[in-house]
Amino acid sequence: xxxxxxxxxxxxxxxxxxxxxxxxxxxxxxxxxxxxxxxxxxxxxxxxxxxxxxxxxxxxxxxxxxxxxxxxxxxxxxxxxxxxxxxxxxxxxxxxxxxxxxxxxxxxxxxxxxxxxxxxxxxxxxxxxxxxxxxxxxxxxxxxxxxxxxxxxx
Amino acid sequence: xxxxxxxxxxxxxxxxxxxxxxxxxxxxxxxxxxxxxxxxxxxxxxxxxxxxxxxxxxxxxxxxxxxxxxxxxxxxxxxxxxxxxxxxxxxxxxxxxxxxxxxxx
Numbered sequence: 001x002x003x004x005x006x007x008x009x010x011x012x013x014x015x016x017x018x019x020x021x022x023x024x025x026x027x028x029x030x031x032x033x034x035x036x037x038x039x040x041x042x043x044x045x046x047x048x049x050x051x052x053x054x055x056x057x058x059x060x061x062x063x064x065x066x067x068x069x070x071x072x073x074x075x076x077x078x079x080x081x082x083x084x085x086x087x088x089x090x091x092x093x094x095x096x097x098x099x100x101x102x103x104x105x106x107x108x109x110x111x112x113x114x115x116x117x118x119x120x121x122x123x124x125x126x127x128x129x130x131x132x133x134x135x136x137x138x139x140x141x142x143x144x145x146x147x148x149x150x151x152x153x154x
Numbered sequence: 155x156x157x158x159x160x161x162x163x164x165x166x167x168x169x170x171x172x173x174x175x176x177x178x179x180x181x182x183x184x185x186x187x188x189x190x191x192x193x194x195x196x197x198x199x200x201x202x203x204x205x206x207x208x209x210x211x212x213x214x215x216x217x218x219x220x221x222x223x224x225x226x227x228x229x230x231x232x233x234x235x236x237x238x239x240x241x242x243x244x245x246x247x248x249x250x251x252x253x254x255x256x257x258x259x
Contacts, residue, residue: 052169052176055169055209056167056169056206056207058207058209059169059206059207059208059209060206060207061207062207063206063207063208063240064207066240066242067239067240070239070240077241078241081241081242081245082242082245084240084242085242085245085246085249088208088209088210088242088246089210089246091210092209092210092211093209093210093211093214094211096171096209096210096211097170097171097172097175097211098170098174098175098176099170099171099172099174099175100171
């Protein structure tokens with residue numbers, strides 16, 4: 001009986017650790033995507049000429065980033081949506097059209113806004129990860145008997 | 155009711171704010187698709203899925219521009235339904251409609 005309980009507990013903790021590692025890997029990939037978006041935004045806005053292809057790539061990357069976020073099972077999408085909006089807006093609302101493009105300096109407010117939006121999105125994803133997976137033993141939070149807050153993942 | 159699928163009926167690569175920015179701008183989408191549909195129909199469903207991403211300047215001009223064109227915000231909100239797997243798009247569009255100034259820039 002003790003052995004069975006011990007086995008079950010070990011198995012449970014092992015499974016929890018594996019899920020945590022998978023989620024961590026997904027989130028680390030999202031951080032990489034975010035970094036690339038920021039780099040692309042920087043090179044786009046600082047270029048001497050408007051680059052239509054680059055603008056399209058940036059739109060696509062932000063869309064892919066949001067789709068990737070939707071696939072992380074622990075995320076509350078309603079809480080992350082404002083950060084995605086802020087990132088997309090920072091990069092693609094101003095200076096993102098042929099008729100209104102001017103080369104930006106490295107210190108322009110567009111790039112500063114982009115950096116801030118990227119950092120805040122990263123912090124929110126990390127916050128949601130830490131809410132689900134504690135940094136202390138047993139390294140995950142037991143779900144409450146109530147319903148999860150926010151929109152359930154598909 | 156009318157359904158507008160942006161990727162299939164307009165472009166998979168919508169981009170730019172004004173018509174001088176390119177062939178699939180927010181201004182062109184509003185002028186040729188959105189505004190006529192809102193004038194003619196009681197319900198307009200815009201499906202944003204399938205396109206290769208949307209820039210905020212496109213969204214702001216297409217949807218916020220409706221208010222500048224003279225459409226009442228209440229009427230837009232009542233008639234317009236946005237469908238998008240990426241939920242942030244709908245929220246962003248709602249903000250542009252709410253924040254647009256009638257007759258403004």
